[in-house]
Amino acid sequence: MRYLCLWGLASIWLLGFVPTAWSQDLNQQLALALLEEAQLQQQMADKAEEIEKLKLAQIIQDLKAIGLPKGPYNDDFVAEHAAMILAYAEEYEQARWVMHMLTPDVSTGNISRTNDFRPDPLIPTGSAVQEDYFLVETLPDGKLQYDGFGFDRGHLAPSADFRWSQLALSESYFYSNMSPQRPRFNRESWAALEDLFRAYVDRHSDTKLYVVTLPILHEGLPVVDRSVNKVAIPAYYAKLALDLTHQRGIAFVMPNRYCDEPLYTFAISIDSLEKLTGLDFFPNLESGLQAKLEAMSDPKPWLPDAQQQDVRPVSVELLPRGYFNTLQAKNHVGTGKSITICGTVVSTKLSGKGNVFLNLDRAFPNQIFTVSIFADKVINFPYAPHEYLKGKQICVTGKITDFQGTASMAIDNAKAIQFFD
CATH class of the missing domain: 3.40.570.10 (Extracellular Endonuclease, subunit A)
Structure with a gap:
């Protein structure tokens, strides 16, 4: 019985006092680690300031x-x-x-x-x-x-x-x-x-x-x-x-x-x-x-x-009287008049429905003037427009409308296109 009592007292001491000592030790370690972290952060801030200077x-x-x-x-x-x-x-x-x-x-x-x-x-x-x-x-x-x-x-x-x-x-x-x-x-x-x-x-x-x-x-x-x-x-x-x-x-x-x-x-x-x-x-x-x-x-x-495909619009001074460059196209939107616009075909697209889109001087998505050839009109061209016209300087004639903020022109046949040198 005496040994059991001693064992019980020892157990109480171990369970009641040792964890407290451990806890104090861990608290000290944590406090020291946090202090060191703060010191490192200050050193990093000082070094960053020095580097900036x-x-x-x-x-x-x-x-x-x-x-x-x-x-x-x-x-x-x-x-x-x-x-x-x-x-x-x-x-x-x-x-x-x-x-x-x-x-x-x-x-x-x-x-x-x-x-x-x-x-x-x-x-x-x-x-x-x-x-x-x-x-x-x-x-x-x-x-x-x-x-x-x-x-x-x-x-x-x-x-x-x-x-x-x-x-x-x-x-x-x-x-x-x-x-x-x-x-x-x-x-x-x-x-x-x-x-x-x-x-x-x-x-x-x-x-x-x-x-x-x-x-x-x-x-x-x-x-x-x-x-x-x-x-x-x-x-x-x-x-x-x-x-x-x-x-x-x-x-x-x-x-x-x-x-x-x-x-x-x-x-x-x-x-x-x-x-x-x-x-x-x-x-x-x-x-x-x-x-x-x-x-x-x-x-x-x-x-x-x-924008690497983009080119400068044709200088106005180089164009014949009554011809305009792609920057001027916006000035003729909605006038209902037939206008001739000149520029370089820098990007083209053949849609899944067979429509062809030609962007002059600035490529998609930064286009400033787009020529549309709808699928039922492609047959009126003796070439594949999206392939043949890419990279060429052309003048197109037709009425200019606005399509989602971009000056656009729909043409029906090859006669609407002149090649500009």
Whole structure:
């Protein structure tokens, strides 16, 4: 009986006290592990901050190495920010040019818009301010009433290009990086060009782009009447990019309006833009390489795969009187008149029902003008239209209608087609 009692006491001790000791030991281990995790997270955050600073310093170093734009504008003030360098033209209250770099980090960055628009503290004469674009009044109920002047605060160096760096993205909202852009131009046409370059870097993760953005400034520009600093309103904007890895250069010049023309129609060479602006871009490049890259004007290498088949619409100057290109087709939708449209057949489709569709100048799904040949009319052609016509320059005559937002023409026979050289 004595042994049983001792065994019972021992069992009670084991069951009642040992788990408590174990529990205390595990709590200490867990607390230590959590402390170590917090320390590691802080170390990772510190290292990420260090890496970002090094990347920003590398960008500024690379921009200076390739050379800032040069020109006969000695009064411009050059301001160096974390990830962009700009030349501020006080006469026009905006930058003459802004230079930055578009890196593969843009594909993984996830920092959202900061919208912290503010004057640029580096501009000694003072940059543009909010009152150059709109006024804000606080109503009796505390709500804000905005009185806009009709223009967006259009970014020159786009904020989305810096979404990998909180500092760089925030600095893109300095008013020195803003220019008065028509709303639809800023939000659609200009945004599409910005998207084009980001998509290019996303497809070519082995490269980085040297980018210069500029309003085309010259004497006699109108100003925003109600702006306190009389900010000039550019009629045109330009953006150029250089890819040293793949040896490519391109420039785009776009009017300050909504542009429904394809982006590639605005492409020119960097040389041409230099003649237009009086600026010398990338002056430190080796002369032979500079001449080669700045003479390029083919936009195709910069376009996504879906647009590689696209071609420039025929120049209006090359067309006979009464003939129109595919960009002009939309102007004749629903007129009921017989119109002749010329372009290159870049894509075709033979549907399961035997209908043939020809897209001129821009391929599906970005088509701007489509020719339809319905199944019962295909017999009127001495060839298979979807095969024979692909890649050929043609002019088609008929009435133009709208089909789901695209200018379209249905033709009945081969006589409606002329071959254009």
